[in-house]
Amino acid sequence: MDTQSTVREQLLDHAITLMMLRGYNGFSYRDLSELVGVKTSSIHYYFPSKDDLVLEAVKQYSEEVVRALQSIDPALPANEKLSLYTRFFGKTLGDGNQICLCGMLAADIETLPETVREAVQAFFRTNEAWLAKVLAQGVEEGTLVAKGKPESAARTLFAALQGSVIASRLFHTKSRLEDVEAMWRVAA
Template structure:
């Protein structure tokens, strides 16, 4: 016997057809948490993936829940079910983006040659540049005044994740190929390099040039090479004054 039969299994009359229809309608209108789509990806994950794409392209203030709903093929009420406010969505987007980058960084074997480690770190920056894809953290940082403290903290964490890894790479390089340029520290140089990579992605979109990240990539590779001392002549003031 199914839920659509007229009699309850224990002989109690089932609800009227009108009541049953209303109940069924309510169930259909209410999203099922983490319900999967035809491709096996949960609705929540599809919303998050499309939100990441929209933020990277338009920024936090450049799209609405209606835009997101149209991309995923759901009602806006479904988005509110998973992400009650747009600020909630922004926080989850930053956390997801940070987690992906963290996994990439963690996958880099520190036993590899230093230059190879740098090349692997640069891979997503280069692919993003070719796709004219601005870093999500860089895009949101420019709109930080309209974002809550929780998102600020998540964005700061993303910056620290990258800067600390780069500083560690530079320190390992210094131990292998010699000291860093005079008057610099690994921490200061890491901030300069990370900022340069971010700018490369932004300017790639502005100029429509898919190689705009290469100058920053070249600086990083020079910094971890035996010719890294030449870097002092390239960015002396920026490195020495980086906070």
């Protein structure tokens, strides 16, 4: 089996990285053609429009995140699950210069088609639902603090994590992300 990635996979991978660094409006097919070494007409073969490319990138990114969530052992205490989730979120930062793809696209949402808006909303809902379960478990165990309904607390937590990634990028430090996690832990 050929272990080299296909042109389509390379295009998606580079598009995701470029969007995490620059946003939707910060890259073009020309940028991708230079990175992958193909003509822009070849990119249009795989993705007729930039919107098609972005939608597929969101789908791929979301699937990777869901796989990461599913890989977290359900038997773990909630505070450990949250810690693993936060570390995973921190990996998104890379060298401190990237933002979660869907967080970045959420900032550009008014310039994107409805299909991408819906995919980004689904990404947020999936993360918030997972966090709600973890927070409910943590409150029950006494390892996490969450005021109000778990669903509301999860939306607040996810918004704080997204914001911390932006601030971490701004200040070139992952400590902002760690600060958010610490706010939800029960003091020892």
